[in-house]
Amino acid sequence: MDKPATIKDIARTLNVSTSTVSRAMRNAPDVNIETRKAVMALSEELNYQPNKLALSLKQKQTHNIGVIVPNLDYVMASMVKGIDEVALEAGYTVMVCQSNESFGREIVNTRRLLDSLVDGFIISVSSETKVFDHFKKIQEKKMPMVVFDRVTPFLMAPRVRLDNFDGGFQATEHLVEQGYKRIAILAGPKNLGISNERMDGYLAALKKYKLKPDPDLIIHCDFNQQYAFIATQELLSMKKRPDAIFTISDRMAIGAMLAIKERGLKMPHDIGLVGFNNEPITSLVTPGISSVDQPAFELGKVAAKLFIESMHHDGDMSDVEETLKPKLHIRESSLRIQPKNTRSK
Amino acid sequence: MDKPATIKDIARTLNVSTSTVSRAMRNAPDVNIETRKAVMALSEELNYQPNKLALSLKQKQTHNIGVIVPNLDYVMASMVKGIDEVALEAGYTVMVCQSNESFGREIVNTRRLLDSLVDGFIISVSSETKVFDHFKKIQEKKMPMVVFDRVTPFLMAPRVRLDNFDGGFQATEHLVEQGYKRIAILAGPKNLGISNERMDGYLAALKKYKLKPDPDLIIHCDFNQQYAFIATQELLSMKKRPDAIFTISDRMAIGAMLAIKERGLKMPHDIGLVGFNNEPITSLVTPGISSVDQPAFELGKVAAKLFIESMHHDGDMSDVEETLKPKLHIRESSLRIQPKNTRSK
């Protein structure tokens, strides 16, 4: 009972050949019913499990998907759950690796999984990553690879993304509609696509309403509560301080909120605030923070579906791009004008 | 460039045998320096990567660890990060599977990984799980298995746990010291060890201060904000309502807080509140919620270390139990008496 039973063991015991056992096991058509019964019975008794390693080696397929994510925060965990859901259904097992937003770590993880451990990858790139050679290796091996959430033009692959532009636009337009005039943005790292897209949405909304963007009101800082806190302090001590702030993540919104409170300003009266992600915390603080919700679970599911598809599809799918729409949830932090009927809790 | 290069390719090109190549590759002592150079050079050029599958098949070792967790919430994600950290260092790759607190899912995941995909398991059991046969199979195969966080007496294995009793005790003692007399507890599911341990700590603290526990003040409910909200509503509408509540998770504390606010009661004056996990949110709501901090990242690291150890250790380690201490972080929600010097933000 120590070593797991193999086909050989069964064959030997039953005095048949391994091929017969193999066939019986997989319901091959041409096998004597008696033999099959015997094989089934014995394999049951020995608790036989086919060795996946041997199978993979032979078929050159592992039925594993390598998932590389920068972290496992609230949003990312939801996405991973979505991937998991679909993958499991399709008979794939998911290997999740965190790069911790580290370029080096990302390379190590990719290389490890690449060594015949997985059939392909579903990837969200780290914010540190500016060179994509390690991912291009995946494509050179003709392995399917899907990029999700943190997509980049430097990596041609089927991808699923949030309409970040629209998210930035919704947030900013809402602030304008609430009568805010000097709207600042706390954007993320400069090389990160999602960061720039959200900012482009911001700029577009300003333009639509003929508000001139002020470079002083555009701050780049890390996805980090602490940095956002400091950046907001600086914004608030400007001679002509902003009367609203749009932060491209909720963690940053929290940092901004703390700085606003420290300054003794009231939301939404003195200053408006909108975040991004719609994490549970936004509805729990006082005042509640308006935030752009992204369908994270759904996005993960779509990514996995795209992966499965490109698995069974020979042609090039690197043009495929799915875009999911975000939806602004309005709360007290930005609501100066009482709404008709659209308040969200 | 399509198929990955193998030892055979190199051997053929260089007119040597595969064994020689294999040896040269692994710095075996007895190989001609010229030959080695040639092999190294070519393998570099062909970008040769040893096939892990073949290796694993041969050596009956995958260098993968199966990690099965009930979810990927804030605390669990930190623990997984800790596991990852140590595992990577030790040359292991981690396969994370979420059971989603589902018994059936847990079984499926375990079976999949068991089929020669991993060398062993690091497990935190789902709250639904009352039968442990699927995990016992792991032990029957003599695979190393470490249980962490959600440990259970029904599963004899090396384990790492938080001193939940102490956490419950610290929280309750603190409330007593703050002058609260009728202290309620929102405990988790009845069959969950961590839930009962925290409650035992609660009971012990009451006993120490000669307060008689009131069965009406002991509520079992799911780890869920909604349930906690309802349970708290009921508690607060009792004739002799509690003057403090200890919830064994922060999500539940949030639920309780919402019910308290709805009722128009003020913390800490009218009622005290202490949670568990010290999630970031506890310091961001108003008032800040006191909470028992657990060293999640550290706990994950210890679990992985224990795993590595039991990997290289033949003897039975199922007696080994590491217990980490939690630490109460005191915030406004429970602080009636101004402290000397121990306030935490």
Added chain:
DNA sequence: TTGTACGCGTTATCAG
């Protein structure tokens, strides 16, 4: 209907 022989990529053993 069943068995033989081979290959997947690698390493260990033994012989040279």
Added chain:
DNA sequence: CTGATAACGCGTACAA
């Protein structure tokens, strides 16, 4: 110092 051979567990042409 190097090469041939067997083996890990399985599937599959091909032969019987």
